[in-house]
Amino acid sequence: MKTYILRRLLLMIPMLLGVSLLVFVLVYISPGNYLDVLKAQRDIPAEFIAKKERELGLDRPWYMQYVSWLGRTVRGDFGESWSYRIPVIELLAQRAPATLALSLTSLVFAWAIAVPLGVFAAVYRNSIFDKLSALSAYAALSIPEFFLALLAVIFASQWGGFPTGGLSAIDHDYLSPVGQLWDYVHHLILPTIVLGIGGAAGLMRVMRTNMLDVIQSDYVMTARAKGVPGNVIMFRHVLRNAINPLVTSLGFAFSGLLSGAVLVENVMNYPGLGQLIFQAFMRKDRDVVMAAVIIGSSMLIIGNLIADILLAWVDPRIRYDK
């Protein structure tokens, strides 16, 4: 197992190299650069802009820029944000916890809804409940995330009860510790629902199908032949086997959540990594984009690894070392 994990972690290196190169080129070839805003102002002399360009290294060919960026990054220096004028690492440290919290709550929300509903839909197959849940799942899957996010914002602004954005309230610092915690939770609720609902619908259908597959399996027949009571069969024999594919999907869920976060955070004005990446990309704040991509990709790869380890832990048939 240890060598397996080590091998997977080593594999991260070429993957991250590839991703960073791709994104670097994308930032480079997309029209304009960080200094465009300055160039547009008539009273700024051309010499100043040229000097700035040299300072930031933007006057050199892109591969030279990439090599020097890489050289710094492998030494652990992610550079400085050109627009915020603070080290990128500090900026990320401020924003990442909010996105991590949002991703985790969405994941928990999706699982907490999907698993029980999927199980019920399978156990009471073809019942009214099954049909209604299928209908709602298809509805949830066909509504685009950004539309749901807009709906949530409108809902919050029209009916109140929920904040229309942000991570915490203005008076956050004056609240009691419990009040502060509730304040964070309160701000998380709508983004969590918006980000989690699509995943919940998909997972629910997968869970239902898995359950039905396992219910028809021979070993469930075996359990019935032993005289095992129905509810014990459902939990000990069916549920535990039906959940395997869901554990595998955990790794993919991470990637979906990260890209979903970019969208939801921007529409719902939730100040996390997703919003930061988007704004940095729009401003061509290159080192911020690069660092965020590296962190995001690492989270994805590690999320996949954790899912694989979990799977080995729950399924005795899966062992990674020979």
Place this chain on the structure above:
Amino acid sequence: MPSTTTPLLQVENLKVHFPITAGLLQRRVGEVKAVDDVSFTIERGTTVGLVGESGSGKTTIGRALIRLVNPTGGTIRYNGKDITFLRESQFRPYRKKIQIIFQDPYNSLNPRLTIFKIISEALEIHFPAMGLEQRRARVAELLGKVGLKPEHMDRYPHEFSGGQRQRIGIARALAVEPEFIVCDEPVSALDVSVQAQIVNLLQDLQEELGLTYLFIAHDLAVVEHISDFVLVMNQGKIVEAATADAIYQNPQDPYTKRLLDAVPKI
């Protein structure tokens, strides 16, 4: 007390029909008559062979006897008592007497449970007074009976070969000390080289424990030398019922003759 002359199992006019549904609303558009008006008896301590092509309804008969599918009509009498339409809770005592060995040794053992848990689960239900130590001792004994080792009990099904898994399936069926076992093609998924070993094991166990078998197979060759009596099934109906010798020497039904032609002659 049923007299010793009462057959262990009497099946009269057994019918099992499965609905055929279609469309979005799963409307019932017809039915498969998987078992259609079948009658036979099995005497205590004997083996009755049930032969027929795939899809003829053999598995469905076997599963109806141990209530893994619900009969549509007819009567099943076990030891003289009508058990056809008992509710699951009323049927539970019969799960100790009637057991089944499945065709597919790969999928009939829960991959997430150790061999000990698989066998012990039946003990927990039917012998609730047994403690953990007693159950471990009993599982070890059962594994010994089927030619496996006690240390195998803490392993998982995927660590065993097909033949070994079928031995585990047999140990599991034996755990509750049954009288009657439905053997649903117990060797047809196995290599030819291990088929004979499993059949011999089943015969030895029958002798030792006085078991009664319904032995299902899709060809006559497997059934003929272990069966006292043979039923030939085609499309949900029994087309011929006779001793193994009579069927071999003088088959009456054209379907039986076709099955016989398929048996390799030496």
